[in-house]
Amino acid sequence: MLNFVSPHLAINYFILAFATIVGALQLVAARHGLIGLTLVGSARKPTWSYLLAIALIVGGFAWFFATTPEVFIHGLAGSELVVLFGAAGICALAFTLISSSALQGVQHQERSNLKADDRFRREAVSWQQLRGTLYLPEDTGEPKPVICVLPSPSGTLSLHPIVADLTGEGFIVLAIDWGPEKEIRYPEVLGLLPGVVAYLTRRDEVNPERIGVLGIDLGGDLAIRTAGTDRQIAAVLALAPFLNQVNTKPGLSILKETSYLEALRWSSFRKRGKLVAELAALDYVSKLGSRPLLLIYGDQDSITPAERACVTLGEEMARGRLKSLPGEGHLSLPRSSVTSTLVACWFKENL
Amino acid sequence: MSFDLQLLQWINNLAGLNVFLDGLMRLLVNDYFLTTAMSLILVIFWFEGQDRDRRERNQRAILRAIIVLFVANIVLKLCNLVYFRPRPFVDHEVNLLFYRPTDSSFPSNPATVGFSVAAAIWLYNRRLGALLLLLATLFGLSRIYCGVHYPSDIIAGALLGALSAYLVVRKGGFIDPIISLIIRTGRRLYLA
Numbered sequence: 001m002l003n004f005v006s007p008h009l010a011i012n013y014f015i016l017a018f019a020t021i022v023g024a025l026q027l028v029a030a031r032h033g034l035i036g037l038t039l040v041g042s043a044r045k046p047t048w049s050y051l052l053a054i055a056l057i058v059g060g061f062a063w064f065f066a067t068t069p070e071v072f073i074h075g076l077a078g079s080e081l082v083v084l085f086g087a088a089g090i091c092a093l094a095f096t097l098i099s100s101s102a103l104q105g106v107q108h109q110e111r112s113n114l115k116a117d118d119r120f121r122r123e124a125v126s127w128q129q130l131r132g133t134l135y136l137p138e139d140t141g142e143p144k145p146v147i148c149v150l151p152s153p154s155g156t157l158s159l160h161p162i163v164a165d166l167t168g169e170g171f172i173v174l175a176i177d178w179g180p181e182k183e184i185r186y187p188e189v190l191g192l193l194p195g196v197v198a199y200l201t202r203r204d205e206v207n208p209e210r211i212g213v214l215g216i217d218l219g220g221d222l223a224i225r226t227a228g229t230d231r232q233i234a235a236v237l238a239l240a241p242f243l244n245q246v247n248t249k250p251g252l253s254i255l256k257e258t259s260y261l262e263a264l265r266w267s268s269f270r271k272r273g274k275l276v277a278e279l280a281a282l283d284y285v286s287k288l289g290s291r292p293l294l295l296i297y298g299d300q301d302s303i304t305p306a307e308r309a310c311v312t313l314g315e316e317m318a319r320g321r322l323k324s325l326p327g328e329g330h331l332s333l334p335r336s337s338v339t340s341t342l343v344a345c346w347f348k349e350n351l
Numbered sequence: 352m353s354f355d356l357q358l359l360q361w362i363n364n365l366a367g368l369n370v371f372l373d374g375l376m377r378l379l380v381n382d383y384f385l386t387t388a389m390s391l392i393l394v395i396f397w398f399e400g401q402d403r404d405r406r407e408r409n410q411r412a413i414l415r416a417i418i419v420l421f422v423a424n425i426v427l428k429l430c431n432l433v434y435f436r437p438r439p440f441v442d443h444e445v446n447l448l449f450y451r452p453t454d455s456s457f458p459s460n461p462a463t464v465g466f467s468v469a470a471a472i473w474l475y476n477r478r479l480g481a482l483l484l485l486l487a488t489l490f491g492l493s494r495i496y497c498g499v500h501y502p503s504d505i506i507a508g509a510l511l512g513a514l515s516a517y518l519v520v521r522k523g524g525f526i527d528p529i530i531s532l533i534i535r536t537g538r539r540l541y542l543a
Contacts, residue, residue, distance in 0.1 A: 013383065017390075024391045028398040036541070057391070061384065071381050073450045078424065078464060081382065085390055093542075251403055251538040263541050 002080050009070040010084060016064040017088030018095075023056030025096045035104060036255030036263060037096055097260040104259035120167040125174065127199045129191070135163050135173040136205070145210035145351050146172040148196050150219030151334075153178040154269040161340040162214070169344045171351075172206060176219075181269055186278040193226040197233065210234055212351045214343060215241060216334050218272055220295070221281040227291070228284030235292040235351045237343060240304050240330050243282045243312045248273035253302035257329035266331065285317060292350035293321050296339065298328030358502045359439055362495045366446035373448060379493035380449050382461070385486055389468060396472070396479060397543075407534060410543055412475035414530045415520050416468045423467035423515035430511070431455045438499055445498035452499055459500050462491040462508025470516035487512075 004010040022039075029037035030046030030053065040048040065071060076084070123134040137144065147166050151159055159175055166173045176196060178184055193213065201208040212235040215223030220241025227233040242248055254263045285293065295313075297306035306324040313322065328336050366373060378384050393413050400406035436457035440447050454460070465487030473480025491505035519526070537543025 016383070017387065020387060020391055021394060024394045028395055032398060034398070061387075064383070065378070071383055072377070074452070075382060078382075078460070081386060085387070089394070249538065250541075252398065252406065252541055252543055253403070254541055260541065267541075 002083060003077070004080055004084075005075055006070050009068060009075055010080070012064055012068045013076065013081070014084050014088050016060050017085045018092050019060035019063075020057050021089050021092035022096055023053045023060065025092065026050075026053035026056065029100075032256070034252075034255045035100070036258060036260045037100055039096065039099055039103065101259035101261035104262070120163070120173075125199070128195060129179075130195050130199055131177040131179060132196075133175045133177075135167050135175070137167040137170050137172065139205070140170075143207035144170060144172050144205060145212065145347070146174060146200050146206050147212045147214050147347060147351075148193065148200070149173055149175045150193070150213065150215040150223050151175065151178075152217035152219060152266070152269075153181070153184065153272070154217075154266050159216075159334065161337050162334060162343055165337075165340040165344040166347065169348050171344075171347060174200065181271060184271060184275070186275060189222065189275070189279075190226060192222065193233070194230055197230065201232075208232070210351050212236070212347050214347075215239070217330070218242065218269075218275060221276055221279045224281040224288070224293070225279045225284045227293075228281075228287035233291075235347065236288065237294045237296070237346060239296050239333050239339065239343075240298065240301055241281060241295060241309075242272075242276040242304055243309060245273050245277040247304045247308070248276050250303040254330075256300070256302045257331045262331070282312060285313065285321075292346075294323060294346055294350075295321055296323045296325060296333065296342065298330060298333045298336075299324045299326050300329040301333070303330040355501050355503045356443065359443075359445070359495060359498075362492070362502070363439075363445050363498050366448055366496055366498065376493045376496045377448055379489055380497045380499070385490045386461075386464065389465065389483060389486055392479070392483065393468070393472075396476075406543070408475065410534055410537070411530055412472055414533060415475075415523070415526075416471035416516075418523070418526060419467045419471040419512075419516045419519045420464060422519055423463050423512050426511060426515060427458060427460060427463050427508075430458055436501075436504070439501055440498055447499070448497035449499050456500055457504045457507055458511050459491065459494060459504040459508035461494060462487065462500075462505045463512045465490045466509040466512030467515050468512075470513040471520055474516060474520045 025037050026039060026049045028034060030049035033046070038049050040052050121136045123136065125132045125134050149159060149162065163173050163175065174196060176192065197211055200206045200211060211233055213223040213227055213233050214237045215221065216239045220238030221243065223236050223238055224241060227236045254266070258266070295309065297304060297309055299306055306322070310318045310322055323342070325333065325336070325338060325342070328339065333339050366376070393416065396409055397413055398406070399409050431454065434457065435455045438452060438456045439445050440451060466484070469480060469483035469487045472483050487509070491500070491509065494500040495502055495505060534543050
């Protein structure tokens, strides 16, 4: 049976363990750039995290020994220490992950608010199985090229900068809604883009000869796979496609890019790994023939690292088709203004 | 007089000569400072490693160290059941800088705990293992300095910890599936 001897000692030890473990996690966040664990500032500028870590660890011990005279009399045994340290560890981890997520959420909200504008008209689309939003640039009376955007199915990645830049360049943009996860199945999912193309060719403002696809995350894999067999798709750009099932299980690395709660949201789409394997996008890259294809990865991408993509694709295939953007990760890539400018320029040149 | 007692007196007679050294030993000898410090080092080590494979190796080392700790403690309790050795302050005049523990002096519980974890980590990572072995040695030395253990208690505790570590790490392959399951679960939760 556990005997905590003195409630004061037990509570103080719990607080010591809690504070020092939070401090240790800040040290880890600063050392490895783990945004998902950091409680102060940015994980890429770790000075504040180091200072907080030192303050919590040194301060925690100083406070404990200054306020707990029971330390030097008969106290807690090993089993009680293990229980208290374990409980404090769970609480410290939960506190760090939740607080860090809240902090990242506030920062992300601030960034999103800055970007809001209404340079384009939007129209909800609902046709047969297709659901999505159509973004229309200013009407010039001529048919326009169109970009179908396949976002990440977990819906965590904002499309705002990309849509704004593409419509700004005169493209019609159709952002496709994947629908509920239970309805996304292979091979039925292969009918998604052909359905979109059929819908778009019925519209007068669309130039059916100039249909491009932009896929993000798993959307990139589906874009490559579908374009491999559908000749109506004239150009494909994929942002951080997986190409390989191994990439769909990032583990701790995802916390380098995002908060814990956003990581959980990203992984809430459970079929990702299975669909990547079934789509086998890599096998369809060569089937695109001479049609333009570009794969963009962030050089800080910890889920689908660019160098791994280069190895997966093979040097020959990757030449001219693979671009690495400095400073961007898997989840930040579609939100970046650099990416959206690059995407818009590339489609302007190739579609 | 036995060598064990001579060594105890030689180290313990340093107590009271220097206020700073006494203060340092009081900090090291209690059950909270070094145990918590070593645990924090393991928490940090859990996240070490540039890629998934290196991290997994570290995490396996930590999980094995925890198992080693439990095994060593069970053996220690068994030893205490069959053999009781009074503390040095019971039979001899020593400079006592700590409270009077009532449990058996042999083998040393803190030395067993410290050396079992340190040796288990040392078998995976020499540099971190050496740091932990240094901390465990300081833990043991402080117990002699403060008059609550004979040197032979510490040596026996260190051997017990190291032997447990060797057996669990080198011969305990049967626990690998449990360790793999914990790491897989941690990865699914983005914590490994």
